Amino acid sequence: MASVLISYYSKSGNTEAMAQILAEAVKSAGAQATVKRAEDTTNKDLVEASAVALGSPDYFSYVAGQVKIIFDEALEVKSNLSAKPSLCFLSHGGKAKGPFENLMKAVGLTLVCPCVMSQSAPAGVTVDEIKKAGKALVAALKK
Ligand SMILES: Cc1cc2nc3c(=O)[nH]c(=O)nc-3n(C[C@H](O)[C@H](O)[C@H](O)COP(=O)(O)O)c2cc1C
Numbered sequence: 715m716a717s718v719l720i721s722y723y724s725k726s727g728n729t730e731a732m733a734q735i736l737a738e739a740v741k742s743a744g745a746q747a748t749v750k751r752a753e754d755t756t757n758k759d760l761v762e763a764s765a766v767a768l769g770s771p772d773y774f775s776y777v778a779g780q781v782k783i784i785f786d787e788a789l790e791v792k793s794n795l796s797a798k799p800s801l802c803f804l805s806h807g808g809k810a811k812g813p814f815e816n817l818m819k820a821v822g823l824t825l826v827c828p829c830v831m832s833q834s835a836p837a838g839v840t841v842d843e844i845k846k847a848g849k850a851l852v853a854a855l856k857k
Pocket of ligand 1: 774
């Protein structure tokens with residue numbers, strides 16, 4: 715079964731809530747979801763996953779340091795990540811969206827949709843958008 719790595723950093727729980735919604739959407743679309751904290755995520759995790767979703771709070775219009783470390787390390791395995799379907803998700807703000815998407819592309823990942831955004835805890839339409847993104851990620855694996 716295709717496996718989707720969902721890796722995130724969260725301090726006050728908003729990004730974590732997005733990760734959980736994403737995991738449920740991935741599972742209901744027929745793939746396996748592995749949810750991991752950014753601090754516990756390794757290059758091996760990235761390489762072995764069929765698809766990758768990375769989440770961060772907006773910290774000073776950028777990703778959190780714990781998530782930036784994933785990208786710093788991932789450059790070493792860029793050749794193994796090329797063309798791997800991916801998405802990023804971001805809690806709060808909006809200014810980190812561009813930098814986050816650029817980091818995803820910089821390590822060779824292929825974005826299936828624009829960065830998914832949630833102002834504080836996900837609710838309403840935002841929940842639907844997260845679910846839609848999770849389904850798009852699994853759909854990309856079936857192409
Ligand atoms: C150190 C720090 C820097 C932040 N910088 C920004 C920012 O530049 N723009 C913004 O919209 N929110 C900023 N925030 C707010 C967080 O992005 C927001 O509270 C987010 O939902 C927290 O996610 P979490 O609950 O997963 O930890 C910042 C929060 C912290 C702690």
